[in-house]
Each structure stands twice: as structure tokens, then as C-alpha cells.
Amino acid sequence: MARYIGAVCRHCRREGMKLFLKGERCYTDKCAVEKRPDQPPGEHGHARGRIKVTDFGIRLREKQKVKRMYSLTEGQFRRFFEKAARTKGVTGEVLIVRLESRLDNVVYRLGFASSRKEARQMVRFGHIRVNGKRVNIPSYIVSAGDSIELESKSKKMDRVNMSLELLERRGFPDWLELDKEYYKGTVTRLPTRADVTIPIEEQLIVEFYSKV
Numbered sequence: 680m681a682r683y684i685g686a687v688c689r690h691c692r693r694e695g696m697k698l699f700l701k702g703e704r705c706y707t708d709k710c711a712v713e714k715r716p717d718q719p720p721g722e723h724g725h726a727r728g729r730i731k732v733t734d735f736g737i738r739l740r741e742k743q744k745v746k747r748m749y750s751l752t753e754g755q756f757r758r759f760f761e762k763a764a765r766t767k768g769v770t771g772e773v774l775i776v777r778l779e780s781r782l783d784n785v786v787y788r789l790g791f792a793s794s795r796k797e798a799r800q801m802v803r804f805g806h807i808r809v810n811g812k813r814v815n816i817p818s819y820i821v822s823a824g825d826s827i828e829l830e831s832k833s834k835k836m837d838r839v840n841m842s843l844e845l846l847e848r849r850g851f852p853d854w855l856e857l858d859k860e861y862y863k864g865t866v867t868r869l870p871t872r873a874d875v876t877i878p879i880e881e882q883l884i885v886e887f888y889s890k891v
Contacts, residue, residue, distance in 0.1 A: 738887035741880050748877065749778050750795045755818070760888055771881030772872040779870040782809065783817035785827055789857055789864040790846035791839055806833040821866050828863035850876075 732740075746756040763774035778784065783799040786807055792798035799817040801807060807814060808828050809821070821827070833839065843859060851857065852874055856865045872881075 735887075735890070738883045738890075741883035742887045745775075745778070745879055745881075745884060748795075749781070749784065750799065757888070760884065764888075771885045774884065775872055775875055775879060775881055776870055777820065779875060780820045781817065782807065782814060782819040782821060782827070785821050785855070785864070785866065788852055788855055789827060790843045790849070790851070791829060791862070791864075793838070793842040793845060797838070797842075801833070806830050806836075823866055823868050825866045826863060827866070828861065834862045 742756075746753065749756075751759070759777055760770075760774055763777055764770050766773045766777075779788075783795055783802050786792055786798035786801060787795045791807075792801055802817045802819075803815055805813055805815050806829055808830060809819070810826055813830070829839065839862070846857075852870065854866065854868050854870045854874055856867050858864070
């Protein structure tokens with residue numbers, strides 16, 4: 680499945696909540712969810728209340744919400760789910776923790792990028808070092824004790840400094856530490872399910888893939 684290149688605000692409206700896909704815009708009154716909170720995109724969005732939602736539809740929407748929140752394609756998301764299913768533990772919780780542990784998500788959480796999409800581009804273009812070595816794989820899974828820092832030239836980018844200014848408004852996870860002066864973060868511990876505050880019902884995702 681090709682990556683979606685359309686207006687990402689449609690995703691937030693479709694899921695009926697902010698997925699924080701547009702960086703600073705999501706915190707202003709320009710946010711599409713703020714403007715039309717009860718109307719999904721499309722010509723017939725106003726008729727959502729009259730459409731009967733099936734159990735399959737509920738599970739599908741939850742899967743789509745999380746997939747879009749982490750800006751993954753269907754193939755990428757399914758592979759993460761399959762790895763989680765083979766890992767010891769509760770599959771749904773393992774899935775969420777692995778998604779949080781992706782390098783592009785960590786770069787976003789540290790405030791080096793204003794969205795996960797922007798963080799993915801930074802990783803791919805070689806702006807990020809992990810433990811002193813350049814890593815350009817967005818799906819790289821970090822470990823406790825890893826240090827994540829920007830390349831020297833990347834520290835001068837305006838978009839990085841603008842994103843760091845937004846960090847206080849966005850909130851900062853307690854499983855990470857950040858040294859703003861040196862543009863360097865540290866994974867103090869692995870994230871847990873409780874660290875993800877956006878409402879997610881991961882069991883619905885497990886049920887979705889068990890029936891397809």
C-alpha cells in the first residue's frame with residue numbers, strides 16, 4: 680500500500696480526535712478537529728450519526744487510528760503487529776510499547792521534530808545519531824540507556840529549534856531525558872503502556888487481525 684500524501688487533517692476528523700499529525704497547527708484554532716469536531720471528512724460526513732457501526736467497523740477504526748497516529752502504512756503496521764504477536768507478553772500492550780520505542784517516535788518525543796512524519800524524514804536524511812553512530816532507519820527500536828542526538832549541522836536548523844520551543848506545550852515523557860543545550864536525549868528506561876496517554880483500545884486491534 681502506497682503512503683498517503685493527502686491532507687492529514689482528514690485523518691484526525693475521520694477518527695474524531697487529534698492525532699497530532701501537523702505539528703504546531705494542532706495546538707492552534709486552525710486545527711480541523713477544533714473547527715469541525717463532530718463532522719468527518721467527505722460529502723456525507725454530516726450523516727455519520729445515522730450510520731450503523733458494526734463490531735468490525737469499531738475494530739477497524741481503532742486499528743486505523745493507531746496506524747495513522749504513528750504515520751505507518753498498512754504493511755508496516757501489520758508487520759509490527761505480527762512481531763508483537765510472537766513476543767512474550769500481552770500482544771496489544773507489546774505492540775504499543777514497540778511503536779513508542781521506534782526511533783522516529785523517540786525523535787518526535789524528544790522535541791527534535793514537530794510531528795512523527797517530520798521525525799521520520801530527519802532519521803532517513805541522516806540527521807540522527809544513536810550512541811554516536813548515524814542511524815537512518817526510522818523503525819529502529821531503541822533500548823534503555825541509548826543516547827539520541829542531532830548531527831552537528833542539524834542543530835542549526837530553524838525547524839528543530841521551533842519544535843523544541845513547542846515541547847513544553849506538548850508534554851515530555853518521563854522515560855526520556857533531554858539536554859537542550861547539546862541537543863541530546865537519553866532513554867532512561869523503556870516505555871510502558873501507561874506512558875501512552877492518548878486513548879487507545881489495543882485489544883480491538885488484536886481482535887481485528889484475529890478475524891482477517
